[in-house]
Amino acid sequence: MNQVLSYLPRPDLQVLIETLQAAGFHCVGPRVVDGAIGYGALDDAAQLPWGVTEMQAPGHYRLSDSDTPRCFAWANGPQALKPFLFAPRENLWTSRREADGGLHCDETLPEAMPLAVIGVRPCDLAALALHDQHFLRQAVSDPYYARRREALFLVAVNCTHPAATCFCVSTGDGPRATYGYDLALTELDDGYLVEAHSERGRAIAAVLPLAAEEEAQVAAADVALQQAADSQTRRLPGTHLQAPLFANLNHPRWDEVAERCLSCGNCTSVCPTCFCYSAHDQPTLAGDLVEHYREWDSCFTQGHSYIHGITLRAETAPRYRQWLTHKLGSWHAQYGRSGCVGCGRCIAWCPVGIDLTEEAAAICGEVAPA
Ligand code: SF4
Numbered sequence: 001m002n003q004v005l006s007y008l009p010r011p012d013l014q015v016l017i018e019t020l021q022a023a024g025f026h027c028v029g030p031r032v033v034d035g036a037i038g039y040g041a042l043d044d045a046a047q048l049p050w051g052v053t054e055m056q057a058p059g060h061y062r063l064s065d066s067d068t069p070r071c072f073a074w075a076n077g078p079q080a081l082k083p084f085l086f087a088p089r090e091n092l093w094t095s096r097r098e099a100d101g102g103l104h105c106d107e108t109l110p111e112a113m114p115l116a117v118i119g120v121r122p123c124d125l126a127a128l129a130l131h132d133q134h135f136l137r138q139a140v141s142d143p144y145y146a147r148r149r150e151a152l153f154l155v156a157v158n159c160t161h162p163a164a165t166c167f168c169v170s171t172g173d174g175p176r177a178t179y180g181y182d183l184a185l186t187e188l189d190d191g192y193l194v195e196a197h198s199e200r201g202r203a204i205a206a207v208l209p210l211a212a213e214e215e216a217q218v219a220a221a222d223v224a225l226q227q228a229a230d231s232q233t234r235r236l237p238g239t240h241l242q243a244p245l246f247a248n249l250n251h252p253r254w255d256e257v258a259e260r261c262l263s264c265g266n267c268t269s270v271c272p273t274c275f276c277y278s279a280h281d282q283p284t285l286a287g288d289l290v291e292h293y294r295e296w297d298s299c300f301t302q303g304h305s306y307i308h309g310i311t312l313r314a315e316t317a318p319r320y321r322q323w324l325t326h327k328l329g330s331w332h333a334q335y336g337r338s339g340c341v342g343c344g345r346c347i348a349w350c351p352v353g354i355d356l357t358e359e360a361a362a363i364c365g366e367v368a369p370a
């Protein structure tokens with residue numbers, strides 16, 4: 001286990017929240033909302049999902065109570081970090097007509113509130129690293145994303161309870177967090193092993209009421225994480241699927257999956273790495289002011305491939321093919337790795353239970369490591 005600092009007894013989880021607040025952060029953490037676990041404001045450790053566990057399967061997600069004394073005994077719900085940094089809908093600028101007929105533009109950069117997110121899973125840290133690559137490219141860095149990213153403090157939680165839909169082991173992104181966090185917790189029945197990975201993380205850890213970790217606690221965490229890794233049964237058929245996907249652009253499976261796929265875009269909404277957006281101008285009736293909005297889009301929508309009067313992907317089959325060949329294929333050329341971090345959200349939240357690991361295996365067969 002890297003950089004184990006210490007042990008935080010369970011009753012002192014509240015101290016972590018209060019320490020982050022005293023350092024100026026607004027805290028959010030996992031809460032049960034509308035039958036699912038998502039992020040919500042966190043002022044009191046009692047608001048965490050104590051004793052809650054979950055069942056996930058293709059097209060299926062259900063919470064239930066259990067006798068576990070833990071509050072992180074579940075795998076990811078539908079919400080990733082994505083909406084904190086890349087807003088679902090955002091006004092990027094406004095332009096207004098001046099009295100002399102000239103145009104005046106105002107940017108609408110957000111005030112970035114220092115935000116501490118507690119409970120981030122390793123797959124979502126990997127997705128964040130991908131979004132950093134995309135949104136913070138030096139020449140074209142996105143200032144809206146950049147402001148929020150600078151204000152973000154991340155408390156990761158290593159995954160000891162993966163869902164049946166998880167396959168982060170096969171993408172190399174879990175179940176243990178190895179980078180990209182400030183603090184990481186591994187939950188045991190009576191407390192948390194705490195690791196710090198940044199200067200800010202070490203500064204917060206320095207004022208927590210930490211005890212020295214015991215060998216047995218570290219061993220128990222290692223066993224739990226190994227069991228979590230071993231329990232994953234889903235996997236992708238290889239780590240680099242660009243060649244087999246592109247060699248099979250006319251595979252009959254694209255039409256077969258399209259018979260089930262609703263082109264609803266749920267998979268792209270919940271995916272922590274999908275970053276497509278559309279842009280719209282919203283003028284006032286008087287015509288003197290226009291607000292320019294960016295809004296999440298999906299390769300499953302009609303408008304996504306509309307260009308010069310033609311919708312290039314009018315049917316579902318080419319849309320599904322676009323999603324899979326980009327996510328698992330051409331993403332390698334763009335970002336040096338696959339666009340899938342194995343979170344399994346697109347499997348659980350697909351209303352008809354389409355499983356991308358099954359589709360990838362059907363189209364690619366077994367692929368030797370690159
Ligand atoms: S493609 Fe599916 S499993 Fe992979 S990161 Fe996106 S939502 Fe998660």
Ligand code: SF4
Pocket residue numbers: 260261262263264265266267268300349350351352353354
């Ligand atoms: S794969 Fe599932 S979630 Fe994605 S667009 Fe098709 S039906 Fe919707």
